[in-house]
Amino acid sequence: MGEAAARGRKSIGAKRNPESADAIIEAAEGVLREAGYAGFSIEAVARRARAGKPTIYRWWPSKAALLIEVYQRQKRVETPDTGNIEDDLAGFLKNLFAHWRDTPSGNIFRSLIAEAQSDGTAAAALAEYSKGRRGHTGRMIERAKARGEVAADVDAGIVADLIASYAWRHLLTDRLDEDDAMIRAAVRYVVRGIAPTP
Amino acid sequence: MGEAAARGRKSIGAKRNPESADAIIEAAEGVLREAGYAGFSIEAVARRARAGKPTIYRWWPSKAALLIEVYQRQKRVETPDTGNIEDDLAGFLKNLFAHWRDTPSGNIFRSLIAEAQSDGTAAAALAEYSKGRRGHTGRMIERAKARGEVAADVDAGIVADLIASYAWRHLLTDRLDEDDAMIRAAVRYVVRGIAPTP
Amino acid sequence: MGEAAARGRKSIGAKRNPESADAIIEAAEGVLREAGYAGFSIEAVARRARAGKPTIYRWWPSKAALLIEVYQRQKRVETPDTGNIEDDLAGFLKNLFAHWRDTPSGNIFRSLIAEAQSDGTAAAALAEYSKGRRGHTGRMIERAKARGEVAADVDAGIVADLIASYAWRHLLTDRLDEDDAMIRAAVRYVVRGIAPTP
Amino acid sequence: MGEAAARGRKSIGAKRNPESADAIIEAAEGVLREAGYAGFSIEAVARRARAGKPTIYRWWPSKAALLIEVYQRQKRVETPDTGNIEDDLAGFLKNLFAHWRDTPSGNIFRSLIAEAQSDGTAAAALAEYSKGRRGHTGRMIERAKARGEVAADVDAGIVADLIASYAWRHLLTDRLDEDDAMIRAAVRYVVRGIAPTP
């Protein structure tokens, strides 16, 4: 599939051809997987997808936009619900690190963050995406609050921030193989810090 | 000084000309300050420093190397010693955010992180640098341990990691104007989490 | 009329819509008038005519074909009949230069000649057109022959060629503002050269 | 030589590399010869010369500039001096037509004229070149004047114009295989027209 299927692909009239879109996204993923962010250029993607550059620019105005869509097509990492906040967060981080380590997702997200340092639209998109994820992690905290594991006056957003920051930095400094015990220790420090005072 | 002084600078014979090196580093800093990472190219630096590109490549084999040297020339942010770990860490983060916000340092460090995502030498340099900083922040924790504010079995490295991660993410997502109260809350969560159990 | 009227123009069933054809030709003329040959593209014409590109390609298989039809819609320059061959030819050239200078015709014809240098159909069309014009100018010579102003054995086609060539070159080298006296001198040299030997 | 020799060609320091310039001009000539004006693009020339596009743009700011230099590298057509103006001019045209027909020169010059219809710099360059050629042909006339074959008050420039125009139009309408007798007749008409009145 993908590059091969692209052979002979044509327009399907005055509307977007989903085959082309798919081929382009798959090609983008392939380029990132095989050549990394350094080799990720619109030209390379177009070549691999057997698509014209303007077709890419028509739908994704910047490298960042394409990167985001590629990232969003990736499988989501599952967030456990063990009934215990420490296990939930440690499990989530473990899953996330494994996901980033073993699929192209990690490379893609790293690239997106890097791109955001020089491209405003990437920055905006990343901010948007982060907001969504913050809510997601926030729900874990809220559940724990309901169970009485977390003090009622704790700001779930800040906790989510701490956890996400920890993950980002491990991604950006190539430490996704972090020891489980270390992850758990980091989580424990935070979880203790937000526990209700007895 | 700087770009201006470069006018007419000439070779000083069979050794590295420190005037040139200075002019190049200052030009690099200037480019980063004014055009950001997006506009940071060897060409731009050479143009601004009135230097030849090969002169730059001779001494800094990659953009990353130049970036690192530029970053290391920056003033360090001071780490307070208030006798209280929460105040120490919150003050440190406040100072750090202000430093990154108000000097080119923020732009430079962001660029270095971005560069590290596609350049191995930048990644290595960044890892090296981070190790040093971890020790540095770690000492704050160790002092607190000595004062009995922090449990003895706490891994200072992990705490330093959490704090640094929080800072990085704010830098990378353009949130250096974070409210003091928020910073303090985040710090408090961690500080409480590592306090000795009574 | 023209671009404005095009708004909302639709198919009128299974036959060519003359409104569209007109709008396209007028748009083509407009583009040539305002942007010259350099700006003359099928896209630009379609945009201005509010027509689809395929509608243009359906009826004019190439830029050349459209150019030819546009040129043929132009008003012809009038050929004086003063009873004197020198006045006839000089007047004709003067009129022709003015026509080319003051209407889009000049731009269009220049474009057609240029196009003919890389497009065979344009070349063929131009040859066809030139043959017609040669006959036309030839008649001026024949009239003069009948009046005894021109030797009987003169080849009218060659004379027409000389006159047309002179005109073309002035068009192609932007010398349509040539002095009347110069034009008349050129004509006189030829007219004398074909006069009957006394 | 040419494309082959280009393999591995490098800069020779802070000055123009004549090997590159040669390779580019030869490649340009080759492209024109084999693909004609329609296939003449800077990309194609760069590809064939194994040169970077910027190297071409550095020295020839437009297609026209390159075209002109290519044309000027061509062998000049020789202008006979038979002592008789009719023979001189007819011989010159015959030679010119043969030259244009049998070498790439014809294609190149046609292309240059076409280019001049949409590119101002080409037009200017062509005007400049034409001025030079007009003087050249003019000298044939002046010689004839000195011999008493041509009236003293004849404007040599206008005669040169007539002759050059005749040649251009034959080039542009693909009639370089014109019969010698026809050429001679055209020349005779003009020569008679500028002979001194007895």
Next chain:
DNA sequence: TCGTAAGCGAGACGGTACGTCCTGTCTTCAG
């Protein structure tokens, strides 16, 4: 009377070329 066939505006498609910017390497030459 109605189905069908063709023309229409629209615009996406795979491509090619544009002219610019940058990369990292190379050579020359002034000092």
Next chain:
DNA sequence: CTGAAGACAGGACGTACCGTCTCGCTTACGA
């Protein structure tokens, strides 16, 4: 014998057109 200067091959950028295609619609015409 260094270092500045800048040319070089190459490749990516984002844009403009090319000529082709299909869509969804409208209308004329033949069955």
